[in-house]
Amino acid sequence: MKIFQCGHCNHSVFFENYSCENCGHLTGFRAKDRKMLTFKSNEVSLFSDRQNIEYKYCKNKEYDVCNWVLKKSSKEDYCSACQLNRTIPNLSDVENFEKWQHLEIAKHRLIYQLQKIGLPLKSKLRHENGLCFDFVVQQDDPNLMTGHANGVVTILLKEADSVKREQMRKQFSEPYRTLVGHLRHEVGHYFWDQLVYTNQNILAEFRAIFGDEQYNYGDALTAYYKNGAPKDWEKSYISKYATAHPWEDWAETWAHYLHIMDMVETAYFFGVNVKPIKKLRIMKTKVSFDPYTKEDFDVIVQTCVPLSFAVNSINRAMGVPDVYPFVITPPVVEKLKFIHKLLLSKR
Structure with missing residues (x-):
């Protein structure tokens, strides 16, 4: 995720913030262009001086679960x-x-x-x-x-x-x-229906990479929970559960695609570089791009691997579990590439 700033004092604010912790101005996320807007805290209305537009918070703000804003003129109550x-x-x-x-x-x-x-x-x-x-x-x-x-x-x-x-x-x-x-993971199942099942060419490519989803799903899950994952599953799957059925392989891979993209995007906005003191070339990377703008998924993976290793190492130094406790093998990369190419084609 990108870094957000207070429009009044330029202090950093988190995505979920309702106000700037430095100057007290109210903050609200505008989904249309993914910007955090800033409003004076002592006014009844949310008025944007820069745009001369009045906003309102999503109705769920009253429960402190949403800081997203809509135009005051919007007929919608919820974001x-x-x-x-x-x-x-x-x-x-x-x-x-x-x-x-x-x-x-x-x-x-x-x-x-x-x-x-x-x-x-x-x-x-x-x-x-x-x-x-x-x-x-x-x-x-x-x-x-x-x-x-x-x-x-x-x-x-x-x-x-x-x-x-x-x-x-x-x-x-x-x-x-x-x-x-x-x-x-669960929203991945929804987008399989929307993006893969509706296109015969894409469906054929999916089956070549993930397997035939026409195999009975209930029987597959029963077999998985009875027998567990096959031996050497790590070579071709991102998780044990991904071995249960092609639909679960897709959903697990989809979730990891989103994990990776979010991790690299966040590192990009923080300008993270991984440069070990010892000359370990494979563990060196400079996160110099927004992954959502990158067509070559190999570059994203090559950036993610040393990045996740560095973050995992910091976590271990603090005595907490790895942020990303997974190994991305070449067959998994091919599955991730399929998703990346599919999403790029929808833009």
Whole structure:
């Protein structure tokens, strides 16, 4: 993600900030051009001096889950990210409310990224083939699971409980489990329907790289949970779960594509260079480009590998898990290239 600044004092502000911590001016994210706007804190209206335009916050600001702004004249009450919500939890429950806040932070970062890529994000509440999110409590329904079906991304609220999420990560022997990771994975299923299934040429190429998705999905998952991943899965897949079925391989690879692009974009805006004291050429890189503007995905991978190694090393120095605990093999790179080429063709 890019670096945002206060328009009044130029102090850095985070994507989620409602105000500048240095000067106190209000801040609001405008999705149209991905800019953080600044407003005087002592005025009733959100008036942009530079553009002579009056804005309003998304209605979800009242819950401290959204700092996105719309033009005051807009007929919409919710921003383009919050319009995608179909179900939110009962907010009278304090625990539910806090978990929903965490989910919204992750979802807004996802939507920022999808919008930057240029993907269409129509709400399923208005368009049959659109996308929406259900943030729900499982309660006593064992059939209610995190997943995707026909444009509806369901995320169980317990995923926003860091303790339970860590328990599930260990239970499933996963090296990585985060809210943004779940969202990126599940929305990948939605975009498979939108970008791959609808084009026979692309579908044929997909099958050549990922395998035939026509193999019964239920049987495939049953076999995976019974037998686990095949031996030497690391050579061709980004994760164990990716071996379950071509759809899951796509969704896992899609999520990692978004991980990599966000990591490199953030490093670019911070001007990160990795230059080890010892002359390890393979671990040297200069992040001098925005990955969303780069056609050659090999260059992105060559930048990401030393970058992730450096960040992982810093994390280990602090006694915390690796940020990116994965190995990107040549077959995985080919899958990532397929996604990159497909997304470039949609711009």
